Amino acid sequence: MTGDSPYSGSGALTREQFLFYETRTTAKLMYAGLLEDEIIRKITTDNLFQYPTEKSIKQISRGCIARLNALEDDSLIQAVATEPSEVAKQICLYAIMKHRKLVWDFMLTVIGEKYRLRDTSFGKIDLNIFFMRLQEQDDNVASWSDATVVKIKQVLVRILIENDYLDGVKADHLNLVWLNSTLENAIRSNGDELALPAFNCFS
DSSP states (O other), rough: OOOGGGTTTTTHHHHHHHOHHHHHHHHHHHHHHOOHHHHHHHHHHHHTOSSHHHSHHHHHHHHHHHHHHOOHHHHHHHHHHHOHHHHHHHHHHHHHHHHHHHHHHHHIIIIHHHHTOOOOOOOOHHHHHHHHHHHHHHHHHHHHHHHHHHHHHHHHHHHHHTSSSSSSSSOOOOOOOOOHHHHHHHHTTTTOOGGGGGGTOOO
């Protein structure tokens, strides 16, 4: 059944993207102590995301709240709100991994595995193989249109670019990334060491 798929909802990635600015804005309001309804109201009323329509603002703000809640760690939400952008971005990547199983699986089975094998090549073939495997394993993913899959691939590449894994859309190799200590400590204390290879961390 598609409803039971761990990937249900992943199609929303086509709409959501990485949303660093939006997630950081939301984290600042959370850190200030606002409740979820108050956060959505403030973002909408003050148009903090600078979006053209109110409907999209509410949708995206809910998505940002869901990602930050997926961290299950107030210190990380505080870090997204207050740390330098390179630190906050990496935590936002971890948040989207925790919130969307598709991103988690991609970052671990494709990116983490490449770092483990010291293979920095990267291209369309890696994305194609990843989605072929998912479609074989999961009826929900198999039912997605080609257009949806293409858009999600673009989102995954954009996430890699925004986090300095790739230099650009045409890049054919992965850069070596370094896991910031704030996030590494949180991942370890949360018992989430499985995620470390996605950040090129094997110690």
